[in-house]
Amino acid sequence: MLKTDVVVIGAGAVGCAIARELSKYNVNVIVVDKNEDVGGDASKSNSAIIHTGYDAAPGTLESQLVVAANPMYDEITESLDVPFKRIGAILPAITDEQFSQLPAIKEKAFRNHVYDVEFKTGAELLEMEPELNPNVKGGLYIPRESIIDPFILVQALAENANVNGVEFMLGAKVTDIKTSNGKIESVVTTKGEIKTTYVINSAGLYCDEIAEMVGKADYKVVARKGQFYILDKNTSCQVNHIVLPIPTKVTKGKLMCPTIHGNMLVGPTAEDQPSKVDKSTSAEGLDSIATDVKNLVPDVNLRDTITQYSGLRPNRNPEGLNFNMYDDLAGYINLSGVRSTGLTLSVAMGKYVVEQMLYSGAPFTLKENFISKRKGIIKFSEQTPDVQDTLIKENPLYGNVICRCETITEAEIMQAIHRPIGAKSVDAVKRRVRAGMGRCQGGFCGPKVIEILARELGVKASDINKNNPGSYMVTGTTR
Ligand SMILES: Cc1cc2nc3c(=O)[nH]c(=O)nc-3n(C[C@H](O)[C@H](O)[C@H](O)COP(=O)(O)OP(=O)(O)OC[C@H]3O[C@@H](n4cnc5c(N)ncnc54)[C@H](O)[C@@H]3O)c2cc1C
Known part of the structure; x- marks a missing residue:
């Protein structure tokens, strides 16, 4: 059985922000997600606005977190x-x-x-x-x-957490949480069981189902x-x-x-x-x-x-953003009602959760060698002609434009595949470098992206999914 200190359930904006915050400490963390890629569910299909909180219900936790989060984006987007x-x-x-x-x-x-x-x-x-x-x-x-670019925000949080030691177990659905004597014991997933001291439920739409596993579901989503x-x-x-x-x-x-x-x-x-x-x-x-x-x-x-x-949107009934820790279940943290402002407040929620854990006695000490910066994939189309020339000389794959609508090169797609927590599906490539996001929506570049993924991952084209397992785009050869 795997062993860790903290299991974070959900690799959406909230789970990845918490994981990155935890990665500043000497603590072992595994993020588990049922999806094959980081990015979450709601976190990849929203309005992509970083709100100020001007219209939140005053005095609520949501208002506090959104208002606190907005100014944090100047530094965090620069660093990541x-x-x-x-x-x-x-x-x-x-x-x-x-x-x-x-x-x-x-x-x-x-x-x-x-x-x-x-x-x-x-x-x-x-x-x-x-x-x-x-x-x-x-x-x-x-x-x-x-x-903001919501895809890159979550990937950046996840990648940075990963280079700082957080493990990601993707394509692993949490099916049960075991407890004993009022404490968390382990998390059961479709890819095995993980012994852990803490579980953070940031499962978005499914946070009520996770809460049910430990008898704490006093709400529905x-x-x-x-x-x-x-x-x-x-x-x-x-x-x-x-x-x-x-x-x-x-x-x-x-x-x-x-x-x-x-x-x-x-x-x-x-x-x-x-x-x-x-x-x-x-x-x-x-x-x-x-x-x-x-x-x-x-x-x-x-x-x-x-x-x-x-x-x-994961709409909680009864409504409202809730953070809960429990006297009768040590180590379990429940987040619910992260609804319409969750992308924004994720970075503040990361800090809030970790502070609450420390305050309640979590023995985490700060790391001395935390890597705070991340460099994204260079966008070829946004470079000056001189820089483009240099890039092509250094790596001729910059000279091979795969997505014509967005001018995305093979070199960028290769980086999307081979970075930490790399892309394994067509949509995962799309979210990292925008191949297929343009006017033709992948009509032209889709097959080429499949070919590159298959070549780089060492599998057949018919094994490449659009997104989650079973969403094959190629069924076999015709000749
Ligand atoms: C239409 C719409 C517009 C929005 N606009 C904005 C906006 O402009 N600005 C803003 O700040 N917010 C906006 N939001 C809200 C924001 O998108 C969400 O609040 C936020 O993305 C929630 O993040 P999350 O990490 O909690 O959830 P998610 O992104 O849903 O991630 C939860 C993760 O948990 C995983 N999971 C669930 N169950 C299990 C299980 N059993 N085992 C393993 N993994 C599991 C899922 O696979 C998923 O990856 C909008 C939302 C929508 C839908």
């Missing part, structure tokens, strides 16, 4: 080489009724200590964002709302689907800020914003559903996005859509 931009958000009021809600939203922002929210007139907003509905009456400007459109980089109508609607009790609403790589993102819906796996999109959901977003940005051109996707 994660694409991040502070583009700011605007919250335009189109109707008189919406306009009358602005003072209360601003007051809430102040109660959350987000003091840099400012009121803007309609004319000022139109100057900032010319594509806005010309009837805009005024609104709020929230300068620190920001955009219901999936709340969010559907999105991604528009082509050249779409005729573009915005420079995150354009947010006035939020409702159920959702932050349907927004339009640029992604960190220059596409336009439009959505999401908020639809509760019984299934935790159904990630389909629907005409009804997508139509509702079109109707709502056109109120904010009338000329949004949804005919420029290159793909649609959906993500499932």
